[in-house]
Amino acid sequence: MNYTDFKTPTRLDEARALLKELGDAAVPVAGSTLHVFLRDETPRIAVDITRLGLDGIRREEGNFEIGATTRVAELLEFRDDGWVLDRVADAFVSQTVRNAATVGGSIVRTFPWSDFPVALLVLNASMIITGDSDRVVDADTYFASQPFHHFQPGDLLTAIRVPPLVAGEGFGYHKERRTGSDFSRLTLAARLDVREGRVGGLRIAAGSGVPLPTRLTAVEKALVGARPGPKKFAEAAEAGLEEVRWRGSAGLSDDYIRHLASVRIVDVLTQAYEEAKGERS
């Protein structure tokens, strides 16, 4: 990025007004870790949004509300009943990057290997956008395409609302990587609840290994109402393999990623199921 100026508003309305006035010439910045991946050399004005009070995690009407400029490191440290995003944060690059990167910055633009969209999809999160017309966008809609489609000049993602896990629910997460700081080669997440011995509800999603983070609805359909177990999970995974086109990266073949997905779908379902049963340590 080629920044020509740096603005430091201290109020949300001030920041929004600046962004609206400057239009395409301005870019909101917080952790700035995303900029490594942006090759745009057009001169821009950076509008620092870290002084707007948009950070922190709190309970709001039963949900977790995560300020958009909350550092990923804080997600790792936070603890509360039904909180699972620490597991995603733990696999997020390195502590150095976690200290700088914000959760909002991680989802205003998505890459195939983005970590949080996969988890937020299965957690059925909502994105709160403050603009001329404030709105709440559900994860399925928000991540259906590149998120910038949801923003007009002056709009800001201000928070992410995440329903907590409740009794009988479990969460599974796996990020396939070569080293601790690697980009994901395949990310899978699942949220599953068990009612009377059957799968009551299930959201499962994949990232990396696929063009953009996406729900695996065929797996969900195959399992909802079924008795959970290894065999059933494997059958459902097969259904998931046909649903999307799996693709390899970094020297890994498409065939291998497809095979890996079949294994890891079962793994995250098993994790979630064990947690739902209260067996996960």
Next chain:
Amino acid sequence: MKKRNFKVVNKPLRKIDAMTLALGKPSYVGDLKPRDALIIKMLTSPHAHARITSIDISEAEQMPGVHAVLYYGNVPRIVHTTAGQGYPEPSPYDTFMFDSKMRFVGDRVAAVAAETEKIAEAALKAIKVEYEVLPAVLHIEDAMKEGAPVIHDEPEARAVIPVPYDKDRNMAAKVDMDIGEFEKGMAEADATVDHRFYNHYGQHCPVEPHVSMAWVDREDRIIITTSTQVPFHCRRIVAQTLGIPVRRVRVIKPRIGGGFGAKQEIVLEDVVAMMALRTRKPVYWEYTRKEEFISARTRHPMLMRIRIGAKRDGTITALGLDCLSNTGWNGSQGLTVVCNCGSKVLPLYRCEHIHFNGTVVYTNLPAGGAYRGYGATQAAFALECAMDEVAEKIGMDPLEFRAMNHIKSGDTSPIFRALGEGREGVDQAITSCELARCIKAGAREIGWRKRKPHSDKKGRFRRGLGMACLMQGSAIPEIDMGAATLKMNEDGSFNLLLGATDLGTGSDTVLAQIAAETLGTDLEQIIVYSSDTDMTPFDVGAYASSTTYLSGQAVQNVAEKVRKQILKVGAEMLDRKPSEVTVQDSKVVEKNGEGQVSFSEIALYSMYNTNQFQIGDISSKIVHHSPPPFAAHFAEVEVDTLTGRVQLIKYVAAADCGTPIHPKLAEGQVEGAVMNGITYAMTEQYLFNDKGRMTNPGFGEYKLFTLRDLPEMKTILVPSYEKTGPYGAKSIAEIGINGPMPAIGNAIYNACGVRLRSGPFTAEKVWQGLNGNLPEVKSE
């Protein structure tokens, strides 16, 4: 020299530069850049093999802020090698500062020196180039095929020393060695193995990339400050490449942020020197990480055929190794690296019938160069995996098989004489070898006794143990030379001037310890300056595991000479004969304990009082032995048999480096080298497209292990005393990198029965092996 209680040596003292570096004081080339330095940027070839049919630099030259543009049309065309090796170099002369022929994606087209990086980059875009694209050689196997494109078709390319070289067939070097009757040995065997292995590309990845700057002083001399392992070779080769006398070049090496062999090459210095001459301004060139991957140097990838024959009783009857080495677009270090495949690995096991061949070929890919391990890394992978395979065939524990056959103190090997570095080697007997103790200590630490065959293992996650034995060398005997100058100051301190180069290893501290031990003073009294071709004596530089052993002996020699001078003056001051006094704690003391004078008093006396002279001397050293350090490495892995993912659980390295002069630094060398080898085995991989372009030249995609990825690691230093070394020392810096490929490969086999013969050990390869679909071993 006898073993004794040391006062400075063999102690983990604080590194002499520790505080400077910890406090972030300006130390590296980048810290020293003048504010008005012009920035150099290089336009590189987009084609693997092409000829420039036209080039127009006029627009770039006229851009405001641009001071010079260099290309093949306006610089001397002098053939040379980029390999920083002794003269005459064993690497072929096949490189020009600039050429109209492009030999790899990343080859130099034109360089710009401009007032800012942005102007330089804009100027590169203004250079208009047209190419005739030529067919390229992108695989080792294709290089010498009939009709293959000839990469070095220029008339000047030639070998400098009398070794086989056939540029018309893309052959950069060849070496053969046969001892006994190899085929007879194979025929006598009860069991044989015959397999191909492939060692993949790998990069040194120093934290500090290649970086150089230069300026012209008022005497019209070019002063180059550069991150180099070989300041004196650098001076010689730059002078040669520019066609100017050596006396016009001064090379200064400040602190180095890692080299690992990468900086045993003249990669930037010729251009910064030429730019300084052309612009008469300070110039600065620093490689980006992408340039470091593509245009610097790599490990020579090699296809190997290993053959071993053994009797049921464990006797090795034949040992054969054929190496086809990819030297890339130039032949730098190609011959000597492949020689080391034989000379630093095959003597490890006693055998009468030995065959070795090394053939080095040009390709249109990044160039190989010196890299920690230097051929031994490649050959150890093939040999040590094959040793396990033979042991299994004859029903022996691989540890017992190695213990029975490995070389021991008092042994020699005909290979030492037959195979040197580009020429015949030097006879030597092993005078220190504690490999047996290394094996025992390592086996105990890893829990070797619990090892079971893979066929006994069940379940999704299966653990396995593997091992490897290793040797290397300590300097290049009867070729390389080190030297040191030592002089005494008024306060009893000493200036130690070293041509040897500390590239982050701590060798300045180690050499200062040797000086202090010999002089009978404290480490704090030794002021080290290294290296500066105007100020410090000649030393070949830091390579071939030579600094402690070779430069250390030069330091020990000069310190002994200075000690004699101190004793003489001290005795005179005490009115005694030199034989009646000794040195102790920075003083000369009478042996009867009656009188003493401090080093400071001696220095003042010698400078200001009577028969004044500068206490000091210079000493140089060549060595006649290259005593190998030895090591036994052990790995424990866990394989996920559903995905093929390999988790390294524990790694044990037991090493015999003689007396560790600085035990903590020695441990650090082992751990650093092991980590280097682990990441090479597990994740490092050059990916190329079908045009020969590297597609992952950055740490985002080219993955290195970091501390959080490390397994439990245990380093065991097993002491020995090498009588030819300074205070019993041998080398330690390189050997550790050679173990992880075979030890982990053997552990994977022990875990799940999959034998990987090419790296890196990706999950996909293991998965293919588990399904019986491992592809044939070939270059990648």
